[in-house]
Amino acid sequence: MHSYTLIAPAKINLYLEIIGDRPDGYHELAMILQSIALADQIDICSISTDIIRINCKHPQVPLDKSNLAYRAAELMAKKFPDAFAQYGGVEITVKKNIPVAAGLAGGSTNAAAVLVGIDLLWNLGLTKSELEELGAILGSDVPFCVSGGTVIATARGEQLSPLPSLDTIYIVLAKYRSLEVSTAWAYTNYRQQFGSSYLRDTENLAARAAAVHSGEIVQAILKQNPVTIAQKMHNDLERVVLPAYPQVLQLRELFATGEGVLGTMMSGSGPTVFALMESEQQAQALKQQVRAAIPDEDLELFVTRTITHGIQVA
Numbered sequence: 001m002h003s004y005t006l007i008a009p010a011k012i013n014l015y016l017e018i019i020g021d022r023p024d025g026y027h028e029l030a031m032i033l034q035s036i037a038l039a040d041q042i043d044i045c046s047i048s049t050d051i052i053r054i055n056c057k058h059p060q061v062p063l064d065k066s067n068l069a070y071r072a073a074e075l076m077a078k079k080f081p082d083a084f085a086q087y088g089g090v091e092i093t094v095k096k097n098i099p100v101a102a103g104l105a106g107g108s109t110n111a112a113a114v115l116v117g118i119d120l121l122w123n124l125g126l127t128k129s130e131l132e133e134l135g136a137i138l139g140s141d142v143p144f145c146v147s148g149g150t151v152i153a154t155a156r157g158e159q160l161s162p163l164p165s166l167d168t169i170y171i172v173l174a175k176y177r178s179l180e181v182s183t184a185w186a187y188t189n190y191r192q193q194f195g196s197s198y199l200r201d202t203e204n205l206a207a208r209a210a211a212v213h214s215g216e217i218v219q220a221i222l223k224q225n226p227v228t229i230a231q232k233m234h235n236d237l238e239r240v241v242l243p244a245y246p247q248v249l250q251l252r253e254l255f256a257t258g259e260g261v262l263g264t265m266m267s268g269s270g271p272t273v274f275a276l277m278e279s280e281q282q283a284q285a286l287k288q289q290v291r292a293a294i295p296d297e298d299l300e301l302f303v304t305r306t307i308t309h310g311i312q313v314a
């Protein structure tokens with residue numbers, strides 16, 4: 001086959017704890033990542049020239065090397081030069097549904113889809129863990145996006161331990177179109193403000209493990225208890241993003257008062273805010289309630305749900 005269509009789901013962070021500095025300059029993290037049904041569609045096909053071409057109609061999506069999907073194709077060409085010579089370049093068409101620079105891993109999941117798509121196009125037969133290893137070269141969230149589901153992610157975010165799949169939980173997401181938060185900015189700011197409390201890399205692993213507080217939410221996930229999961233959600237990056245972006249704080253406060261809301265949190269480095277809901281009906285009602293309270297067209301609202309997988313061939 002010379003073309004594939006892939007579904008690339010977004011993620012939310014049910015938990016994000018910053019443990020300290022890493023020798024590579026990144027942060028040591030303890031996260032719980034969850035795939036959601038909101039997804040982009042990636043069409044990928046071989047083209048006879050040796051170029052990589054990205055098509056996307058979304059005004060905020062770059063078509064050059066600054067697009068992680070482009071860099072994923074470039075990485076595959078570099079790692080598998082014989083296959084690249086045999087099959088030629090690729091044309092990648094991104095149908096963007098996931099908000100951009102939102103803390104939902106939109107760019108990372110597109111890159112993961114390109115890795116999976118090129119593996120199929122070029123008959124490479126790579127395993128999930130080989131694809132995840134390639135993903136880690138591109139970005140900390142890319143390995144998770146390959147397989148998705150419900151996962152504990154540690155180290156930079158690329159060390160993955162799967163948790164049992166969650167029963168469906170409905171979710172409302174809110175994101176201002178024009179509001180973008182750079183992940184690098186969020187972490188740099190966090191280091192400036194809270195770096196004095198970081199564990200340093202010289203401290204032993206036991207101290208590092210003891211510093212993680214995700215035990216209760218993990219237990220709640222194992223028991224399939226959405227009420228406790230929602231109560232135990234946490235995101236350290238809220239400490240820097242919420243004070244800098246009052247609109248995000250306002251959304252979070254509005255969500256907290258909604259009927260049927262089990263809990264609310266910012267995802268990743270933001271600025272997307274999400275609410276875990278008791279039912280789909282209450283999720284639809286909350287969406288309408290927030291729309292009525294903030295009739296600003298810049299505000300995008302989605303009703304979605306947890307899913308149990310990452311990249312899938314359509």
Ligand code: C5P
Binds near residue numbers: 025027183184
């Ligand atoms: O890995 P990724 O490219 O997604 O990371 C974007 C930025 O977020 C990094 O350049 C870094 O500043 C910050 N980051 C971090 N620690 C992590 C993950 C990301 O400091 N574990």
